[in-house]
Structure formats: structure tokens, C-alpha cells
Amino acid sequence: MMLTWKEEYSIGIEIIDEQHKHLFEIGNQAYELLKNELRVDKYDDVVQILEDLRQYTKFHFQTEETYMLKINSDQLPIQKIEHAEFIKKIFNIDFRSLDANTNKHLNEILFFILNWILDHVLHKDKLIAQR
Numbered sequence: 001m002m003l004t005w006k007e008e009y010s011i012g013i014e015i016i017d018e019q020h021k022h023l024f025e026i027g028n029q030a031y032e033l034l035k036n037e038l039r040v041d042k043y044d045d046v047v048q049i050l051e052d053l054r055q056y057t058k059f060h061f062q063t064e065e066t067y068m069l070k071i072n073s074d075q076l077p078i079q080k081i082e083h084a085e086f087i088k089k090i091f092n093i094d095f096r097s098l099d100a101n102t103n104k105h106l107n108e109i110l111f112f113i114l115n116w117i118l119d120h121v122l123h124k125d126k127l128i129a130q131r
């Protein structure tokens with residue numbers, strides 16, 4: 001499931017839409033790696049993708065929360081909780097517990113990343129523009 005941007009995904013706030021497009025790009029890197037059966041050792045790539053996602057998500061959530069604060073959105077408290085939960089989740093993924101046969105576990109991480117990006121962009125953020 002390659003992530004392809006469609007206009008209907010737009011929430012009408014340009015800065016946030018642009019950031020969602022970038023999240024799709026990170027998601028597509030995860031997807032490419034997920035389906036790449038020739039790559040024997042995915043460990044380093046998964047670490048890199050996860051690191052990109054961690055940094056970018058923190059930045060992105062800040063943008064969203066600042067925007068919601070500005071328009072006095074009643075979505076801010078619930079979004080803040082969800083954002084914090086997700087940040088905790090992706091920062092808690094522990095690579096040290098992986099053994100030699102890591103691909104299955106790495107694929108689970110990639111799948112999780114992909115699903116979250118889709119859910120976040122397509123469902124959770126639809127309400128951001130509401131006051």
C-alpha cells in the first residue's frame with residue numbers, strides 16, 4: 001500500500017497539509033523497505049526511518065498544537081493527549097531486544113509506522129480546523 005497523496009486528504013491548512021505530505025514520504029520509505037525482499041539486513045534502515053519519523057513527528061505535532069491554540073480549537077486537549085501517546089510509543093520501540101532473526105519484528109515496526117501515518121492524516125486530523 002503505497003501512500004499516494006490525494007486532494008481529499010487536505011484539511012485546508014497549507015502548512016499542515018505540506019507536513020502531512022512529508023509524513024507520506026516517510027511512510028513510503030517504510031513501505032519500500034517493507035516490501036524489499038532482497039535486503040537481507042534491514043536493521044540500519046529501520047533505525048534511520050524511525051529516527052526521521054521521531055524528529056519530524058515532534059516538529060509536526062508542535063505545528064498542529066500551535067495552530068489549534070491560535071484558533072482556540074476545542075480539539076487541542078484530545079489531540080495533545082494523542083500526540084503525547086504516539087511520541088511515547090515511537091520513542092519506546094526498543095531495538096536492543098531484537099535478535100538475529102529481526103526481519104519479522106522490523107516488518108511489524110514498519111507496518112505500524114505506515115498504519116499510524118494513514119490513520120493520523122486521514123482520520124485524526126480532519127477535525128483540526130474546527131473551533
Ligand SMILES: [Fe+2]
Nearest residue numbers: 060064120125
Ligand atoms: Fe497531523
